[in-house]
Amino acid sequence: MKSKTKLAVFYVVALFASHLWLAFSGDQAADSGKEVELGESDRLFVLLGEAGGFDNAxxxxxxxxxxxxxxxxxxxxxxxxAFELDDVEGFLAMNASPSIQLVGNRYGCVEALLLADRLGERISSVTLVAPVISTRFELLGDERLNGALKAFQLAWFWxxxxxxxxxxxxDLLPYNLRSSRRVFDADQDAASQVFESLDTRVFVAYGADGGIAANGALEAFRAVRPRVGDIRYPGTDDEVLSEHSAELAKSLLSLSQVGRVVGTGRVAESPRFEDFSGIRLSAWWAGFLLAVATFASEDFACIGxxxxAAxxxxxxxxxxxxxxxxxxxxDLGIYFIGRIFGTAAVDLPVLRRIVSPKALRRSSDWFAKRGVALVVLTRFFPGSRVPTYFAAGVVKVDWIRFTLALLLASAIWTPILVLCSFFLGEVFLELFESLGAGGWLGIVAFILCFAFGVRLFAKLASWKGRRLLYSSWRRLTGWxxxxxxAVYAPVVFQILWLAIRHRSVSLPFSVNSCMPASGLVYESKIQILEHLERAGVPIARFEAIRLELSSEEKLARLEAFMERVNLSYxxxxxxxxxQRGQGVVIAKTVEEAKAFFEKQEEDTIAQEYIGGSEYGVFYHRFLSEESGVVSSITDKRTVFVIGDGRSNLETLILRDERAVCMAAYFLSEYESELERVLSDGEKFMLASIGTHSRGAVFLDGAELITPELSxxxxxxxxxxxxxxFGRYDLRVPSPEHLKRGEGIRVIELNGITSEPTNMYDPKHGPFFGWASLMRQWRLxxxxxxxxxxxxxxPVSKRYVLRLAISYLRGVPSRDLF
Incomplete structure (x- = not known):
């Protein structure tokens, strides 16, 4: 099993076990979580922690x-x-203590105020420690921005x-999903209104250094509620509970001895929280936070x-x-990584996925032709920046010139993005709120839409980008x-229904006894071709080359085979x-053959390359019938481009109406040759084998079915x-030979997982394809x-399950049989 597969299997199993553990332990916690045992006392203190829950502070x-x-x-x-606010309210309503005092810490102050409003005269006083009850005096200082930030935070913890x-x-983390959800759900608007109007004593405990004393919140509390009590301690807000808990306890005891005092609420002429502008981040601190945020996402940081600013x-x-x-x-860091570590840095996990050796060579060639001006241009083209800047370091472009060009590129790009967000953001949000949607949801929608729009605009700004977008559209709309x-989603339900109807899950695997599980997976091409050869089927000549041989021995075996049957490259x-043409190579030279053998993890089949046309012929035969049926034919067409003496290969691929559909694959497959200019009339073969996933075109060849062929x-x-039951992949000199049933040379035979590939003809749609697959499985x-x-x-269910699991785990066939 491959290491990545092992890790994935282990991760899924561990995740499943974790959820089982949580489900079991959660049930136990729910059974005992609401047990409250309090004696009969003169006073009761109810402490509501961060976000209304218990916290160590x-x-x-x-x-x-x-x-x-x-x-x-x-x-x-x-x-x-275990508890909800209604549970706490119900318990306190029944409690016999003559004096109940609520103490809230930070977001717990929200629920302390809401409880006090619900319970009315039962509450003697409310003490708020470093309260966070107005969105204007927390985080970013804006209700909509704070809502969006809390939503992202909740999603991350979820x-x-x-x-x-x-x-x-x-649960041991200081902040987790439960606390982030309570922060997100905290009704701060309602708590702010209660703070203004509550007709009982309210005290604010805080540290003199920083916190609510510095961000303007304390000033707002005093203005909104002039009779608010003031409990001030030296140090920070965090130190109120950690360093001064004994002093605070004495203050709370004194308050409980006084009892309930009314008439301490808002004065008529007092301002409200919405009358305050809220906090404003310092220029240095805001700039530093945004600079750090760019390392996670440049687009989101600029939009934010x-x-x-808006x-x-x-x-x-x-x-x-x-x-x-x-x-x-x-960006400068990317350059210096390339300059210091050179091409060896491509092996770093962080860069391996985004900088391939081919992309590095191509970027190096660009620099040789276009110089540092390329630095400015790549800033506006998504996907080219990292390999270009990294290549600049590898080829040791003058760092002073590079730095100046980089600074120029940043100075052009960044203001455009930030200013667009600044001017469009408020308009978008006002429109969103006018439709009745929440402000924070508008922020999230704007950030996502704007980020998508920026990347879309960058692609639309170049011909290559527009052609790649066209490629994506063709692939999305082309079945x-x-x-x-997506192809098999509806078909799976029909297969399950057929298994129920026939009362057998393993029944389909009794179709072809000459293949493992009738050709589900792990069918050996060598064994199948040998079986066909013994039956007199006209097959393409082949040679089996075992994995255990050395590369030199494999190459010698190949050359001996070619000499014996008089073949050339x-x-x-x-x-x-x-399956699906994975690992198939048409070797044109000895070097290509040697490179193939060095990467192989399975036995190899060397087969003569037969010219002419390739077709997929679907055939089935019932035992009760004298003859079988050719039910469909797929005409497999290769894809190529023709040079004009001016355009490079990349341009030819993107310009061609068929090749552009597979642009992502072709541009990656031929990355090292993309800058090559083909001479006028020169033919470059993009897809030389009849495999759809590697670029071949599949056409419905129903008109080729003749009595002679059948x-x-x-x-x-x-x-x-x-x-x-199965599909022959075969070659013939011409379509006319196929119609006459002459000159047939079988390349492969596939079993029950083979598809009626004529359904992939561009003229057909998904309903034709689904109907074809459903008809196939009924058959x-x-x-x-x-x-x-x-x-x-019958085929053993355990055997089929073993094959399927081994295939999903990536187990080589030699380790299975």
Whole structure:
């Protein structure tokens, strides 16, 4: 099994085990989480921690209050999911303590105020420690931006909670999914209104250094509620509970002895929270945060900088400069990695996925032709920046000139992006809110749409980008290019229904006894061709070359085979086990053959390369019938481009209406030759084998089915013992030879997982394809049923399952049989 496959299997198993563990332990916690045992005391302190749940910061205060006589302390554990606000309200409503005091810490202040409003006269006082009750005085200082940030934060923790096997260890984190969800759900607008109007004593405890004393929140609290109590301690807000819990406990005891005092609410002429502009990040701090954010995503950082400037949280100049410097130093780092480590840096995991050796060579050639001016241009073309800057370092472009060019590119690109976000962001948000949607949702929608728009515009700005977008559109709208899960999604349900109807899951694997599981997976091309050869089927000459031989021995074996049957290059080389043309090479030279052998992990089949036309011929035969049926034919066409003496290969690929559909594959496959200019009339073969995933065109060849062809195929198929259903891949000199059933040379034979590939003809759509596949599987079940009734030995379900699991795990066939 490949290391990546092993890791993936282990990860999935661990994730499944983690969810089982959480489900079991969660049930136990739910059974015991709402048990509350408090004695009859003179006073009750209810402590509401960060986001309304228990947090470690409350523990010192809880311990200090617990030492006071005739006092109960309760910290509802919202964090474990045991309590909701209604639960706490119901318990406190029934509690007999004459004095109930609520103490909230940060976001816990929101729920403390909401509880106080619900319980009314039962509450003696509310003490808020470093309260976060107005969105204007937290995080970014703007309700919409803060909402979007909390939404991203919630999404991130949701992914961590559900996508990482943690076995409950995330509960030990100071911040996790439960706390982020409570922060996201915290009704700060309602809490702000309660703070303004609550008719009982409210106190604010804070540190004198920084925090709410410095960001303007304390000033707003005093203005909105002039009679608010002030509990001030030296140090920071965090130190109120960690360093001064004993003093705070004494203050709370004193408050409880006074009892409830009314008439302490808002004064009529007092301002409201919305009358305050909120916090404003310092220019240096805002610029630094945006610069750091560019290392995660340049686009999102620039868009966020523009929105922050539009909201007034930061100045426009710091937003632009912060993003520009972050982008500049990030790109400069790519250059120096290439300059210091050279081509060896491509082996680093971070760069391996985005900088291929071919892309590096190509970027180096660009620099040789166009110089440092290329640095400015690549800033505007997605996907070219990293390999270009890295190549500049590898070829040791003068770093002073490169730095100046990089600074110029950043100075052009960054203001454009930030200013667009600045001017368009507020307009977009106002429109979004006018439609009745939430402001934070508008922020998220704007960031995603703007980022998508920037990349779309960058692609539309160049001919290559427009052609690649056209390629993506053709692949999206063309059924033949759909991913396999989309092709087979409806068919799977029909297969399940047929298995239920026939009361057998393993029935389909009784169609072809000459192949493992009737050709599900792991069918050996060598064994099948040998079986066909013994039956007298006209096959292309071949030679089996075993994996255990050295590269030199394999090459000698190949040359001996070619000499024996009088062949010359090119020759077809294939892995013995493989599907959809994986690993197939048409070797034109000895060097190409040697390179193939050095990478092989399976036995090799060397086969003569036969010219002419290639076709896929689908055939089936019932035991009860005298002759079989050729049900469909696929005309497989190769793809090529022709030079004009001016255009390079990349341009020819992107210009060609068929080749552009496979542009991503062709541009990668021939990356080292893209700059080559083909001479006028020169033909460059892009897809030389009849495999759709490697560029071949599949056409419906129904008009090629003739009685002569059907008779010829049926004649040699009847002699193949154990074969009743499958597709021949064959070559003939011409279509006329195929119609006459003459000159046929079979290349391969595929079993039940072979497709009626005529369905991939561009003129057909998904409904034709789905109908063809469903008809095929009905036929498979019918053929298998007849074979089973005639005495065919059933295939073991365990054997089929072993094959399927081994195939998914990537187990080589030599380790299986």
């Amino acid at each position: 409350l523990e010192p205060l809880s311990n200090e209050l617990g030492r006071i006589e005739n006092t109960d302390v309760w910290v509802p554990d919202f964090g474990a999911g 992914a961590l909670e559900n996508g990482v096997p943690h076995f409950g260890l995330t 900088g523009g929105l922050l 909201s007034g949280s930061v100045g426009l100049t710091p937003a632009i400069l912060g993003c520009m410097l972050g982008i500049f130093f990030g 033949e290019f759909w991913p396999i899960w 090119p020759v077809a080389l294939k892995p013995d086990v493989g 008779e010829a195929v049926d004649r040699f198929s009847r002699d193949v013992e154990g074969f009743h 498979i079940f019918a053929l298998a049923k007849e074979n089973r009734l005639s005495g065919h030995e």
